[in-house]
Amino acid sequence: MDTAIVTPTLRAKDYKSEVAPVWCPGCGDFAVLSAVTKALAHLKLAKERVAMISGIGCSSRLPAYVDAYGFHGIHGRALPLASGLKAARPDLTVIVAGGDGDGFSIGGNHFLHACRRNMDLTYIVMDNEVYGMTKGQASPTTQPDWAKSKLTPHGTGMRPFLPTAIALAAGASFIARGFAGDPNGLTKLLVEAIEHPGFAFLQVLSPCQTFRPEQKEWKHLVHPVDTAPTDDPVEAARFIQADDGMALGLFYVRRLPIWQPQNQPTATPADLEREFAL
Numbered sequence: 137m138d139t140a141i142v143t144p145t146l147r148a149k150d151y152k153s154e155v156a157p158v159w160c161p162g163c164g165d166f167a168v169l170s171a172v173t174k175a176l177a178h179l180k181l182a183k184e185r186v187a188m189i190s191g192i193g194c195s196s197r198l199p200a201y202v203d204a205y206g207f208h209g210i211h212g213r214a215l216p217l218a219s220g221l222k223a224a225r226p227d228l229t230v231i232v233a234g235g236d237g238d239g240f241s242i243g244g245n246h247f248l249h250a251c252r253r254n255m256d257l258t259y260i261v262m263d264n265e266v267y268g269m270t271k272g273q274a275s276p277t278t279q280p281d282w283a284k285s286k287l288t289p290h291g292t293g294m295r296p297f298l299p300t301a302i303a304l305a306a307g308a309s310f311i312a313r314g315f316a317g318d319p320n321g322l323t324k325l326l327v328e329a330i331e332h333p334g335f336a337f338l339q340v341l342s343p344c345q346t347f348r349p350e351q352k353e354w355k356h357l358v359h360p361v362d363t364a365p366t367d368d369p370v371e372a373a374r375f376i377q378a379d380d381g382m383a384l385g386l387f388y389v390r391r392l393p394i395w396q397p398q399n400q401p402t403a404t405p406a407d408l409e410r411e412f413a414l
């Protein structure tokens with residue numbers, strides 16, 4: 137994060153754009169937008185030094201609602217877009233936002249490589265276990281017995297994608313979970329994620345009122361993590377294995393080398409020829 141340029145007078149509402157959200161009333165994504173603007177105000181980031189990048193989906197509309205630079209890209213490609221931007225402009229604070237379908241299905245492979253590449257990005261995934269924009273199909277994080285979609289009337293019959301476990305296995309250096317119904321906790325996690333030097337993955341349980349109304353119950357199921365964040369991947373793996381998917385907080389944080397093209401050793405054509413010669 138670039139902390140050199142600050143704008144001390146901005147409040148959270150100053151980071152909201154004039155575009156009115158079109159989310160359904162009660163959608164969890166409103167709280168995520170609010171947490172993003174509060175975190176930007178808390179960190180006193182100049183608007184022109186922030187870029188919000190997204191793919192496609194309800195939650196991917198978020199950059200339009202933030203008064204900073206942004207790019208609403210194509211489905212599943214938010215992370216490559218953000219990585220390219222960060223490579224070219226390492227001075228920017230680049231925040232990527234999207235949903236579980238966009239991030240874990242269409243963009244799933246990019247997620248793995250963004251974790252292991254460890255560029256200095258913040259990735260917020262608003263997880264509601266459904267494709268909301270396309271009218272309620274099962275997503276990678278949908279439980280196998282959810283049978284409300286016409287496409288999967290008997291459930292998916294598939295193991296759900298486990299975002300935090302996969303982020304850890306792929307090499308992410310910051311893994312946390314927040315909840316739209318806990319705005320203060322979510323803002324705190326977002327501040328930590330943006331400040332973290334490296335790839336920060338923040339899963340946000342963000343209920344879909346329209347297609348998953350039963351997620352209103354999440355507010356009774358979430359609970360804080362009962363241990364301090366660890367920097368030991370083995371300990372983090374043990375914690376994540378026992379996790380019920382409802383623990384909120386920072387699970388794992390570790391300083392790892394940040395990948396940035398300007399920091400990489402340069403190779404001459406002759407070096408490359410030697411290295412890759414058969």
Ligand code: SF4
Nearest residue numbers: 160163194268344345
């Ligand atoms: Fe939010 Fe669901 Fe409505 Fe999309 S369909 S805006 S996720 S409540």
Ligand code: MG
Nearest residue numbers: 235236264266
């Ligand atoms: Mg979704």
